[in-house]
Amino acid sequence: MEVIPPVLPAFLDLGGTAVFALSGALLAARLKQTFVTCAFFALLTGVGGGSVRDALLGVPAFWLRDFWVLPVILAAALIAWFIPRKWWEGRWLEWADALGLALFCTLGTAKALAFDVAPLAAIVLGIVTGCVGGIIRDVIAGVPSIIMRPELYVTAAALTAASCAGMILLGVPQALSMAVAALAGFALRGAALIWSIELPSYSREV
Template sequence: MDPFVIAPVLPPFVDLVGTAVFALSGALMAARLNQTFVTCAFFALLTGVGGGSVRDALLGQPAFWLRDFWIAPVILATATFAWFLPRRWWEGRWLEWADAVGLAVFAALGTAKALAFDVAPLAAVILGVVTGCVGGIIRDVIAGVPSILMRPELYVTAAALAAALCAGLLLAGLAQPLAMAIAALAGFALRAAAMVWRIELPAYSREA
């Protein structure tokens, strides 16, 4: 057996944790915009499974949440929790912090899953970035707010760090749960630093 092939079995709770946190960011977006509970639940679903669904489509696999008994109930429970949460408890940057956690967890998860299907390492990293970023980007587009993708602060870069580190650690032979945890923490740390200290990438400014 090729020593670099990672078993295509990921801990079920990892999907649930990442989905719940990302779903919370979607639900809070709807709450921030003073939308109905239906919109809150829809945003939670869209954000929670959007990136993973795109990843699975590119892998030629059924979307991960369609055959999981717990994903949809967790998303609905998260939306309900957000709906009844007083605004004073989460107003501020809670949405951004929830999104940062989901970004890092899903980037690592997406990379591990791609490698499990024998995807080339660089392509696996790209799929990890897609998994971590696309749900939030779709959420912002549907909400009609400027996407984080169009701002210079580190976002995709944090997902890329988590994805690349996860791939490197897995290919080096580190145990899957530990590799994913280290990678997710690194991606979250970079995103958190960018939020706290306004770390940004330089914008294109070359004159003709």
């Protein structure tokens, strides 16, 4: 049986990559690192999650065959390096990152299902696609990772991936499943940004 992985429209796919890459480069800028570090963090964040997903699926990493991915990542690093910090200190980047997270989680989940991965594993791969690049970046940078903070980020990724997998398995057309799931995940992440919604931390006394 021929595997036909899902694809996002080019402007959404590259746009999501650019947003993630920019968030990585901006972290290096905040840490006052060199341009090489900016570019490296942009690469890690932009393609890290998708590369881990593709490695687990046993297929070539998606960016190796797409001419535009690396130029977009380099452009994001240049933007972070040359634009004054006061221009990008607002929350607009967090909103753009929320959109990229939602899009990439649905893409990762749908791609995993297209390769006949078990549903729960497909959900995990969707979360990996959206989150792992940033986690790797934070570990290398030596800063608290998003997974160690109580804000709804990985939770939004999980909602996106689970919604996408559930609808596809119920027979909802793939494009509609991805759109609705991405909207749900973006809405949850957006609510967390607006109202500072967080998960409760462990506080039980021994």
